[in-house]
Amino acid sequence: MIVGLSNPKNKYHNTRHNIGSWYIYSLAKNFNTLLKKEKKFFGFVASIDIYSNNIRLFIPNIFMNINGSAIYKIASFYNINLNEILIAHDDLDLESGQSKLKYSYGHSGHNGLRSIINIFNKKINFYRFRIGIGRPKNKKDISSFVLSAPTTTEIDLINISIQYAIKETLILLSNTS
Template identity: 80%
Template sequence: MITGLSNPKNKYHNTRHNLGSWYIYALAKKLNILLKEEKKFFGFIASVNIHSNNIRLFIPNIFMNFNGSAIYKVASFYNINLNEILVAHDDLDLECGKSKMKYSYGHSGHNGLRSVINYFNKKINFYRFRIGISRPKNKKEISSFVLSDPTIEEVNLIDISIQYAVRETLILLNNISN
């Protein structure tokens, strides 16, 4: 499964904290598939077959602090283990326009990742695509910063990093059966 952490789409889609969903929409577009709202999973889901592997794309449509419950619900339904999930999310510790894949355990203070780890209740490494948003100068502004829209310049940089992440994901998916 590939999932992008997010807050509810209607209110927060354009915010920095929803970059995980931006990535999933870009990946779905590249794979020429549409995500459909699935109320039982509290989000948007699509399925694509790559090298005889059924891959689920998923975007939770609930608050970030509860993303883990929706992701866990999908994973349980389709019998997917945490170490078989790629989680895309915004990252304050990366410069805006940078993205990195990481395979590790830990949330680094990200509430969406914390929720995923708590719901799976296991200390297991899993794949993450970290999409940089940079850090605000004032630590007290983090909450309002992640829940605000990026500038036009930041959107351009973010789009470049998401396209990079999509290309890397396609390489990873093409190597699944090898």
């Protein structure tokens, strides 16, 4: 399963904190599929086939700090382990235009990742794409920064990093088939 962390779509779709959902929408578009709202999972779901791997795409449509509950619900339903999930999320420690694939345990202060780790209640490594959004100059501004829209220049850079992340996803999945 590939998950893009987010806050509720209607209010927060264009914000930096929803970059993970941007990645999922771009991935779905690359495979000519649409995500459908699935109330029982509290989010948007699609299935794609990559190198003979049936991959579920998922975007939680609940608040970031409780994304873990929606992810756990769909993962349990389909018997998907945490180490079989790729999480895409925004990252303050990377500049816009940068993305990195990481396989480890930990949340680095990200509330969505913290929620996932707490709900799954396991100290287990999992894959994640850290998609850079940069950091505000003042630490006190982090909340308003992540919940605001990026500039046009940042959007262009973020879209480049999302396309890079999609290419890396295909490479990663080609090695697991």
